[in-house]
Amino acid sequence: MTRKQQRLGLLALGMTALGGATALVLTAFSSNLVFFYSPSDLKAQAISADRRVRIGGLVEDGSVKRGADSRVAFRITDGKTDVAVVYHGILPDLFREGQGVVAEGKLEPGGAFDASTILAKHDERYMPREVVDALKKSGHWQEGGASEAAAAPLNAAATPVR
């Protein structure tokens, strides 16, 4: 065995060990690495009322009610469960019914979610308006994203909500 082969072997061994260690760490911490919970996660995890969390999902169709003084109430859904959200402030431009959003705030004792920040979530589709209109016309348009089959999550607890 030459010196070169020795160094190559050492390098391969080191990289394998490092990769394995990283994989283990990521698996162990995966529930802390999610940016937001889906409404189903929120129900399942029984999060205490004073903890700040983020929930993500689609704004349910027909649920947006705008009140006086830029107050807004709507429901965030992941298709299985939904959560009522109240928010007071300026909404991002992309906010609309059927759009993915992430809300940061606290769960009120009554079960409603009091959001202090609303972020719009953009999906991975980029197309001109005419293409979208044509797709909608022919019935090939899927509201809320087409990535479910492609981007299957490895971690069942962190199901993407779109």
Place this chain on the structure above:
Amino acid sequence: MLTRLANPARFMRISAVALPWCAWASCAVIAVGLYLALIAAPPDYQQGEAVRIMYVHVPAAWMALNIYLFVAVASAVALVWRHPLAEIAARSAAPIGAAFTFVCLASGSLWGRPMWGTWWVWDARLTSVLVLFFLYLGYIALVNGFDDPGRGGRVGSILALVGVVNLPIIKFSVDWWNTLHQPASVLRFGKPTIALSMLVPLLVMALGFMLLFAALLLVRMRTELNERKIRALRLNSAASVRPKRRSEHGVPARPAVLR
């Protein structure tokens, strides 16, 4: 073939010919790409004109990842085969990669403000790219932090290789965990979710950035080789005139390149 190319003298000859071609080609392709991206491409159905940031952001992100991979592979070659040109390639590529990473972070932040409603969030994708930026900076600092460039190169190579674990994390962060950042549109299983009229400008910009990287890399590698040559010549002349003060520069008398 690689060992033939990797001879420093031969590299200087070939790169002198290749450099102007790469430089002019990158200028031309980026000019065409910018025209396609900023003027010819249609506005997005949701994002409107803000989608044009994507034509700089996405290719810069691809370059950030690919250049890191380049640095890591060159570092592995430098560690195992001790080839001086591989170490110079890694050392020269790192600042270019750091610059692309910075462009990616800055342009993403500018896009995030109007679209998401925030300049920055600590989600898995954004955080892992920030870590990549710090890895680049750490590598650059480490490589230049030793009086003996060969020693700095070896320590830096190890850091570069350790940082490789971050690359799959960046790429798959949007699939493994739920993030605010959207999943991949082009490099994914199944059909791209981007319209052809937007994909073409994106790919032209990516090609332009690759050529720009090649041109900048050649300039930096040639400069580094010339610098080492000058240092060696100076040391040799200093050694012949005043043999006692050989070590005052703190550099070994026989640089690796000229052996």
